[in-house]
Structure formats: C-alpha cells, structure tokens
Amino acid sequence: MKKLIIPLTVALVIAGCNNQQKTEEKKKEEKKIAVTTARAVSKTYNPELVYSGTAMPFKEANLGTTLPGRVEEIHFQEGDFVKKDQLIVELSAELYAQALAEKSTLKKDYERLKRLREKGSVSQQKFDHVKAKYEAAKAKARMMKKNCEIRAPFSGTIVDYLVEEGENFMFSPSLKPGFSHTSGIVKLMKLGKIKIKIKVNEKDIPLVKKGREVKVVFDAYPEQPVNGKVSKIKPILSTATRTGEVEIMINNKERKFKPGMYAKTFIKMPEKTDVFVPLNSIYRQPGTGNHYVFVVENGKVSKKPINKLYSKGDKTAVKGIQSNVKVVVHGKNKLNDGDKITIK
Numbered sequence: 001m002k003k004l005i006i007p008l009t010v011a012l013v014i015a016g017c018n019n020q021q022k023t024e025e026k027k028k029e030e031k032k033i034a035v036t037t038a039r040a041v042s043k044t045y046n047p048e049l050v051y052s053g054t055a056m057p058f059k060e061a062n063l064g065t066t067l068p069g070r071v072e073e074i075h076f077q078e079g080d081f082v083k084k085d086q087l088i089v090e091l092s093a094e095l096y097a098q099a100l101a102e103k104s105t106l107k108k109d110y111e112r113l114k115r116l117r118e119k120g121s122v123s124q125q126k127f128d129h130v131k132a133k134y135e136a137a138k139a140k141a142r143m144m145k146k147n148c149e150i151r152a153p154f155s156g157t158i159v160d161y162l163v164e165e166g167e168n169f170m171f172s173p174s175l176k177p178g179f180s181h182t183s184g185i186v187k188l189m190k191l192g193k194i195k196i197k198i199k200v201n202e203k204d205i206p207l208v209k210k211g212r213e214v215k216v217v218f219d220a221y222p223e224q225p226v227n228g229k230v231s232k233i234k235p236i237l238s239t240a241t242r243t244g245e246v247e248i249m250i251n252n253k254e255r256k257f258k259p260g261m262y263a264k265t266f267i268k269m270p271e272k273t274d275v276f277v278p279l280n281s282i283y284r285q286p287g288t289g290n291h292y293v294f295v296v297e298n299g300k301v302s303k304k305p306i307n308k309l310y311s312k313g314d315k316t317a318v319k320g321i322q323s324n325v326k327v328v329v330h331g332k333n334k335l336n337d338g339d340k341i342t343i344k
Contacts, residue, residue, distance in 0.1 A: 032342040035331030037296055040277045042323035047269040047310045048215075049207065053198035053248070055218070055261040057191055059154060062162070062184030065091060065147040068170050071163050071185060078160060082152045082188070089150040089185055091169065096144035103137040110134040150185060157255075160187040189259065194252040196228065196263050199243040207269060208233060214248045215266040218257060226250050226257075230267070274309055274317035281327045282308065282316060293318070294335050296326040296343075303337040 069091040076088055109130050117127040163169045163185045196216055200208055214228045228250035237244045248265055250257070283292045291308055294301040306320035321327070328335065335341070 032299075032340045033331060033334050034344050035294075035301075035328045035335070035341050036344050037326045038278050038281060038329050040275050040318075040321055040323055040325050040327055042273060043276050043317075044271060044273045045310075045312070045317075046271050047317075049200070049204050049267040049269065051198040051200060051246075051265050051267070053196045053263055053265055055257055055259055055263055056195045056197055057189035057259045058193035058195055058249070058252075059156065059190035060259075061153060061188050063088070063150045063153070063186050063188055064169060064184035065150065066143070067095070067147045068168060069095075069147060070168050071165050074161065074165050074186075076158050078158055080158050081156070082158060083155045084152055086152050087149055088152060088158065088188075091148045091150075093144075093148040096141070096148045099137070099141040099144040103134075103141045106130070106134040106137045152188060154188070154190060156188045156190040158186060159189050159259075161185065162187065191252055191255050191259070194250050194257045194259070195231070196248040196250065196265055198246050198248065198265055199238075199241065200246050202237060202242040202244070205233075205237070205244045208246055208267060213268045215268070216248065216250055216263050217266075218261050218263045220261055221256070228265075274319070275321060275323050276315045276317050277321075277327050278329050279311060279314050279316045281329045281332065282306070282318070283332050291318075293321060294328040294332050295321060296328065296341065300338055300340055301328060301335050303335075 071089060072092055073090040074088070075086075075090075076082055082088060113122055113127050113130050116122045117124070162183075169185050196214075208230060210230050210233060212230045214230060215225050216228050217225045228248045230246060231249035232247040234245040277293060281293050283294065284290065285292065291306055292303050293306055295304050304321055306318040309317040309319055311317075328341070331341075
C-alpha cells in the first residue's frame with residue numbers, strides 16, 4: 001500500500017507545480033505595462049559642434065630692450081591707440097651718448113685716413129683697420145639708440161605698463177596665465193580682431209575645417225551672438241588631453257570684446273539627414289555606455305541598440321532604427337525585451 005501512496009503523492013506535486021506555472025504564465029501574458037510613445041522622425045538639419053573658449057588678442061607683444069635701463073619718459077597712457085613706429089617709451093641714453101662719442105671720434109679718423117690713402121700716404125691695411133672700427137662704431141650706435149627707445153612694431157592698443165617712469169628695466173622672464181611672457185616694459189595688443197581659442201576633442205578634429213562658419217556667444221553679451229570663422233587648426237594634439245587647439249577669428253572694430261572673455265562657440269557642420277527620437281526615449285544600460293530604445297511592434301516592445309549622433313533641445317539624432325517606428329518615451333524603465341504594453 002505504501003508503495004502506491006508515494007508515486008501518487010509525487011504525481012500530485014508535479015501536477016500542482018505545472019498548474020501553478022501555467023497560472024503564472026497566464027497572468028504574465030495578461031499583464032500589460034502602460035507606456036507613452038512617439039514616432040521616430042527623419043529630419044534634415046545642420047549639426048553644430050559646441051565648445052567653450054577664451055578670447056585672445058589678434059596680435060600681442062611685450063616690448064622691452066636688449067639691455068637694462070631706466071625708464072625716463074612714457075608718451076602714451078594705457079588704453080591709447082598707437083600707430084606703427086610711433087615712439088612709446090624713452091629710456092636713459094648714457095650708453096647711447098657714449099656710443100655716439102666713439103662713433104664721432106672714429107669718423108674723424110676714418111675721413112683723415114681716407115684722404116691720406118687717396119694720396120698713397122698710408123697702407124691699405126691700416127686704412128681697412130680704421131674703416132672696420134668705424135663701421136663697428138656705427139652699428140653700436142644704432143643698437144644703443146634702439147635700447148633707449150621703444151617704438152610700436154605694429155599699430156595697436158597699449159593695455160599695460162610693466163615698468164613705470166623712473167623705474168629700472170631688467171630682463172626677467174615670467175608668465176601671466178593665458179597671455180604672453182610678461183618680461184618687458186609695455187604690453188601692446190592688436191584688438192581690431194579677436195581670436196577665440198578652443199580645445200577640440202580628437203574625434204571632432206576631422207570635422208573642423210579652416211574657413212568654416214562659427215557662431216560665437218560671449219557670456220558678457222548673451223543676447224548678441226556674432227559670426228566668426230575658423231582661422232587656424234594646430235597640426236598637433238595634446239598628449240595629455242587628446243585635444244587640438246583651434247582658433248576662431250571675429251571682427252572687433254568697436255573693441256567691445258576684451259581679451260580674457262569667456263565665450264561659447266557653435267561650429268556649423270554640413271547639412272545631413274538623420275532619424276530623431278525624443279531624448280527621454282533613450283535608455284542607457286546601467287554600468288555601461290550602451291544606449292537602447294524600445295520599439296513597439298504588434299503590441300510588444302523590442303529592445304533595439306542605437307548610437308547617439310547629435311542632440312538639440314529635447315530631440316536626439318540616432319543610428320540603429322528606421323524612421324516612423326514607434327518608440328517608448330515614458331515607462332521604459334519597467335520594460336524588458338518582449339513585454340506586452342498598453343499605450344496611454
């Protein structure tokens with residue numbers, strides 16, 4: 001009798017488990033998750049690369065002299081515009097006066113020996129020796145003159161004096177963050193144009209071309225975007241950040257934009273067509289960089305891998321799905337591949 005009871009018990013347990021499994025499967029089939037959806041739409045657009053940067057002068061120079069000296073007179077104030085070759089600063093001229101005296105003495109010797117040489121009274125060797133000393137004295141006088149005055153190498157604006165009147169200038173190189181070496185007497189900048197320097201990611205470098213149009217928005221003037229163009233692309237990348245330096249040139253005739261200002265740049269790319277979906281429809285798998293969307297097919301969802309291409313506002317261009325398919329926007333975090341849904 002016991003031998004009959006045991007198999008019967010096992011059979012009942014198995015039957016019960018099967019019934020329970022069928023019941024759970026039936027409940028699962030009947031359960032539908034409520035979601036909202038939207039259509040993927042094909043759009044033609046002009047993508048933009050967005051980077052932040054810093055305004056820099058079109059041209060700059062810290063002007064000083066080869067030899068140390070005392071600043072005697074400053075002819076312009078900070079903010080003044082000077083033309084090329086205008087005298088900006090005069091320095092002490094003791095060495096120049098000494099050089100002029102040497103030049104004057106040797107000039108007399110040279111002219112006297114030149115007359116004697118024409119008469120054949122002195123040797124060619126002696127005349128050549130005095131002539132060489134006179135030429136050296138003239139060169140020394142020219143050099144000393146350059147060391148007692150500073151003239152503008154280009155037309156520009158005086159933005160800073162590093163040495164004041166009465167102070168001694170000594171060559172002492174150092175750096176000011178973002179600008180050139182600070183050794184010198186006066187800092188001159190060309191501000192009729194402004195360069196915006198940005199650091200572009202390695203993957204975007206091939207997309208940036210010289211001459212490409214750029215929209216620039218300064219933090220100081222957020223409602224007044226200006227147009228510029230890519231003027232220079234450095235031929236090397238930083239080994240630390242894997243970025244390349246790109247310069248964008250804009251006109252600044254009114255001197256409204258100042259070196260050091262922060263700006264956002266929007267580099268226009270060629271027109272293209274892609275499939276756009278709502279940004280909220282994209283699901284990123286936790287712990288990975290993989291992105292998906294849930295596509296609605298016959299009342300069920302299918303999990304499709306996608307690549308994000310470009311975002312603008314609440315829409316994102318993606319690769320991996322076709323236009324006009326329905327994608328889940330809200331409720332995607334509750335879904336698994338193959339789940340049945342009901343659309344709100």
